Amino acid sequence: MTFRAMKVFGTSAAIGLMAASSVWATECIAPANPGGGWDFTCRQVGKILFDIGQVDQPVQVTNMAGAGGGLAFSTVVNERNTDEDLIIAASSATTTRLAQNAYGGATADQVRFVGAIGADPGVIVVAADSPFQTLGDLVEAVKADPGSVAFAGGSAAGGFDHMKPLQVLKAGGFTDITKVKYIGVDGGADAITQTVGGFTQAMTGDMSEIVGFIKSGEVRALAVLTEERVPGFEDIPTAKEQGFDVVAVNWRGLYVPKGISDEAFAKWAGRLQAVADSAEWKEAMAANGLAPFTKVGDDFQSWIDQVVADTTELSKEIGVIQ
Amino acid sequence: MDLISNLALGFSIALSPWTLMLAVIGAFVGTIIGALPGLGPSNGVAILIPLAFTMGLDATSALVLLTSVYYGAMYGGRISSILLNIPGDEPALMTTLDGYPMAKQGRAGDALVISGVASFVGAFIATIGLAIMAPMLARVAYLFGPAEYFALYLLAFCTLGGIASKNQAKAALASCIGLGIAMIGLDNTSGMPRFTYGNLHLMDGVDFLVAIVGLFAIAEVFFFIESHGKESAIGVKLEKITIPVKDIVGSTGAMLRSTVIGFFAGVLPGAGASLGSFMAYVAQKAADPDKASYGKGNPKGVAAPEAGNNAAAGGALVPMLTLGVPGSGTTAVLLALLMTLNITPGPTLFTDRPEVVWGLIASLLIANIVLLVMNVPMVKIFVKVLTVPAWVLLPGVTMVSFVGIYSLTGSYFDLVLMIAFGALGYVLRKLDIPTVPVILGILLGNHMEDSLRRAMVISDGDWTFLFSSPISIGLWIAAIAGFVAPIFLRGILKKPEIRDADELVD
Numbered sequence: 001m002t003f004r005a006m007k008v009f010g011t012s013a014a015i016g017l018m019a020a021s022s023v024w025a026t027e028c029i030a031p032a033n034p035g036g037g038w039d040f041t042c043r044q045v046g047k048i049l050f051d052i053g054q055v056d057q058p059v060q061v062t063n064m065a066g067a068g069g070g071l072a073f074s075t076v077v078n079e080r081n082t083d084e085d086l087i088i089a090a091s092s093a094t095t096t097r098l099a100q101n102a103y104g105g106a107t108a109d110q111v112r113f114v115g116a117i118g119a120d121p122g123v124i125v126v127a128a129d130s131p132f133q134t135l136g137d138l139v140e141a142v143k144a145d146p147g148s149v150a151f152a153g154g155s156a157a158g159g160f161d162h163m164k165p166l167q168v169l170k171a172g173g174f175t176d177i178t179k180v181k182y183i184g185v186d187g188g189a190d191a192i193t194q195t196v197g198g199f200t201q202a203m204t205g206d207m208s209e210i211v212g213f214i215k216s217g218e219v220r221a222l223a224v225l226t227e228e229r230v231p232g233f234e235d236i237p238t239a240k241e242q243g244f245d246v247v248a249v250n251w252r253g254l255y256v257p258k259g260i261s262d263e264a265f266a267k268w269a270g271r272l273q274a275v276a277d278s279a280e281w282k283e284a285m286a287a288n289g290l291a292p293f294t295k296v297g298d299d300f301q302s303w304i305d306q307v308v309a310d311t312t313e314l315s316k317e318i319g320v321i322q
Numbered sequence: 323m324d325l326i327s328n329l330a331l332g333f334s335i336a337l338s339p340w341t342l343m344l345a346v347i348g349a350f351v352g353t354i355i356g357a358l359p360g361l362g363p364s365n366g367v368a369i370l371i372p373l374a375f376t377m378g379l380d381a382t383s384a385l386v387l388l389t390s391v392y393y394g395a396m397y398g399g400r401i402s403s404i405l406l407n408i409p410g411d412e413p414a415l416m417t418t419l420d421g422y423p424m425a426k427q428g429r430a431g432d433a434l435v436i437s438g439v440a441s442f443v444g445a446f447i448a449t450i451g452l453a454i455m456a457p458m459l460a461r462v463a464y465l466f467g468p469a470e471y472f473a474l475y476l477l478a479f480c481t482l483g484g485i486a487s488k489n490q491a492k493a494a495l496a497s498c499i500g501l502g503i504a505m506i507g508l509d510n511t512s513g514m515p516r517f518t519y520g521n522l523h524l525m526d527g528v529d530f531l532v533a534i535v536g537l538f539a540i541a542e543v544f545f546f547i548e549s550h551g552k553e554s555a556i557g558v559k560l561e562k563i564t565i566p567v568k569d570i571v572g573s574t575g576a577m578l579r580s581t582v583i584g585f586f587a588g589v590l591p592g593a594g595a596s597l598g599s600f601m602a603y604v605a606q607k608a609a610d611p612d613k614a615s616y617g618k619g620n621p622k623g624v625a626a627p628e629a630g631n632n633a634a635a636g637g638a639l640v641p642m643l644t645l646g647v648p649g650s651g652t653t654a655v656l657l658a659l660l661m662t663l664n665i666t667p668g669p670t671l672f673t674d675r676p677e678v679v680w681g682l683i684a685s686l687l688i689a690n691i692v693l694l695v696m697n698v699p700m701v702k703i704f705v706k707v708l709t710v711p712a713w714v715l716l717p718g719v720t721m722v723s724f725v726g727i728y729s730l731t732g733s734y735f736d737l738v739l740m741i742a743f744g745a746l747g748y749v750l751r752k753l754d755i756p757t758v759p760v761i762l763g764i765l766l767g768n769h770m771e772d773s774l775r776r777a778m779v780i781s782d783g784d785w786t787f788l789f790s791s792p793i794s795i796g797l798w799i800a801a802i803a804g805f806v807a808p809i810f811l812r813g814i815l816k817k818p819e820i821r822d823a824d825e826l827v828d
Contacts, residue, residue, distance in 0.1 A: 065526075066522060066523060066525070066526065066733065067522040067523070067525035067526060068508070068525060068526065070522050070525060071522050071523070074522065102508075102515075102525075103522075104520060104522050147782060150779065150780050156508060156509075156510040156511070157510065157511055157512055158512075181779055181780065182779070183468070183511075183776040183779050183780065184510045184511065184772075185772075185776070186769075189674070193464060194467065194468075196464055197464040197465065197466070197467055198467075199467035199468065199780060200780065212673065212674060216673070320512075320514075
């Protein structure tokens with residue numbers, strides 16, 4: 001009898017919790033389950049927007065997981081194209097997948113990218129006892145024998161982690177990029193385990209994924225793929241200063257529906273700038289291993305257009321798309 | 323000493339009133355689930371996962387609740403074994419051999435107390451073993467590259483299919499169904515979608531929680547509809563419960579030996595608690611000069627398998643936490659939970675999320691003490707539960723399943739998929755094909771395939787790379803032996819058939 005009572009209680013509690021959500025003025029869609037990067041963007045930005053008075057009511061966060069963000073994207077394009085109170089979390093993964101036609105035929109120009117307000121810098125690391133001392137050493141080794149170096153990364157083949165070493169190698173004058181060995185494992189920690197274990201020679205990922213391992217001394221970072229050295233990690237040189245002009249950061253930002261007015265777009269750009277300037281956001285970034293990276297409005301949209309074009313080109317070269 | 327300070331951290335989390343309450347609730351619900359025939363730990367945990375999500379529990383709380391259910395179910399399984407001669411779950415199968423004869427001799431109370439104490443000894447020592455061995459095994463993971471992981475996953479399939487099932491061909495078929503389903507979705511190595519037919523819902527593949535709840539919980543409901551809810555009746559009278567001190571003292575050796583055997587059987591991926599209790603019983607019988615008394619109500623024959631299967635439950639958590647390879651059907655379900663919570667089991671789990679691991683270990687120790695109290699002095703409550711008619715219970719199970727799965731993804735597509743899996747589970751069980759290998763296939767299929775293909779990328783397609791390290795060679799041998807040996811051993815050991823054949827592994 002007790003068991004039945006518990007079941008009934010549990011079920012009604014569950015239904016109660018689900019019914020508790022109601023309609024708010026502004027909605028932020030996180031196209032993934034709670035706990036990931038997109039969810040973080042929605043919850044943090046939503047909270048700060050309200051705290052600093054940019055919106056009148058708390059922002060409602062909706063988790064719409066599916067197809068790596070594709071489900072949310074098609075919902076926005078097809079059903080909510082003119083909703084001015086809707087923002088959707090995005091990152092490099094969004095544009096990479098759009099460029100590779102992974103959203104079932106959807107394209108990047110079906111929405112408007114309103115801004116990025118932080119970024120997880122791309123890194124290339126090797127095991128502490130690796131013979132490679134600089135990014136140049138690594139690139140030369142690949143040039144001499146592409147089969148001798150395998151990269152491990154946390155995304156699938158063709159994903160953002162795969163693109164990073166390819167961009168560096170291209171910048172270093174190596175064009176036969178289909179020869180580059182890359183294995184996609186489950187997340188940065190796994191990729192590091194493989195590299196420390198000697199199964200792969202280098203790991204490509206985001207700064208936030210390697211912080212713990214850098215501190216424990218198990219890996220060395222050969223380069224960070226940013227314009228300037230990252231605050232707090234000043235001893236890691238950029239790829240740029242080593243002669244490879246590559247900037248690859250996993251930005252955190254938002255897109256909005258295509259059909260909204262230019263005024264509404266500009267308003268969102270302004271609001272995002274205000275979040276980026278706030279002390280709360282700076283705190284949240286520091287706590288989560290993000291580096292400052294602010295681009296909003298038309299400036300951001302044109303940067304995105306360029307990124308998508310570059311990714312499409314690179315994806316064609318490695319054969320992920322035709 | 324690291325262990326002490328880690329445990330201190332764990333207890334600081336586990337002793338919070340909230341976590342403590344979850345452990346008690348989990349232990350209680352788990353014992354009931356274990357006691358009910360047909361509902362084993364893997365069903366129990368699978369049914370409660372959606373509930374944990376809708377309650378919005380954080381990672382540690384969800385894990386504490388569900389592992390308490392897991393441990394509780396391992397305790398509870400013995401109750402229906404002893405009283406009804408129907409194992410509450412498969413690991414409790416061996417307990418029927420001497421437990422039911424004891425009950426028929428009017429010693430049902432003694433059998434329940436002895437098995438309760440044996441469960442405690444097994445689970446408690448195994449949890450300590452988990453605390454000591456897990457960090458050591460975590461370091462071992464640096465030795466595991468793609469080739470070794472592939473062999474390890476193969477071992478999981480082979481031992482599960484070989485040792486834990488009655489028919490190798492059917493287990494292999496079930497694994498292949500699971501592996502086939504795992505192919506659906508984005509392929510990690512090429513970045514291409516497979517078998518999605520342009521459906522965005524299938525891009526991420528089939529969610530294993532949907533499959534688990536469908537195959538276990540919904541299939542259970544179908545079976546209930548078919549049987550029109552026949553009620554279970556207790557044929558044995560339960561007298562006043564006293565503590566048979568002499569028998570407990572006499573079984574100490576059996577309990578300790580079985581604990582060690584069970585723990586290592588649990589650590590072996592895929593084998594789990596059924597193997598633990600089976601081996602513990604066989605070893606106990608072999609070691610005792612008085613072989614003839616087994617099967618006729620020997621208290622040691624009750625103590626050995628119970629200590630063995632509870633120890634295996636603790637052991638099975640070791641490879642799940644450190645390598646991400648489940649040691650049993652239930653830990654496979656728990657692994658699914660961890661991955662959904664964004665926790666990646668593996669060597670870095672112990673450094674990245676010490677509060678999760680050590681909080682879990684500490685709560686397991688506490689849950690064990692709670693379980694001992696519940697299962698010895700308060701055992702009569704659970705005996706009563708066996709009289710609750712299924713028509714009260716199963717509609718609740720159905721409702722929790724639907725609400726839980728919907729809240730997980732917010733998509734009706736998954737509900738349809740869940741019902742489809744329920745129908746599949748029903749058909750499979752009718753055909754006497756085990757469903758746990760299907761789950762294992764869905765859960766590990768991608769990892770296994772990816773490991774193989776990564777190995778091929780690294781080695782430029784050289785197959786000998788798969789056998790290039792001592793670890794992988796050892797795993798291959800163990801895998802083949804684990805699958806083939808039981809075919810020959812079965813005739814010798816005569817594993818008894820159960821009435822009401824239940825396909826669950828543990």
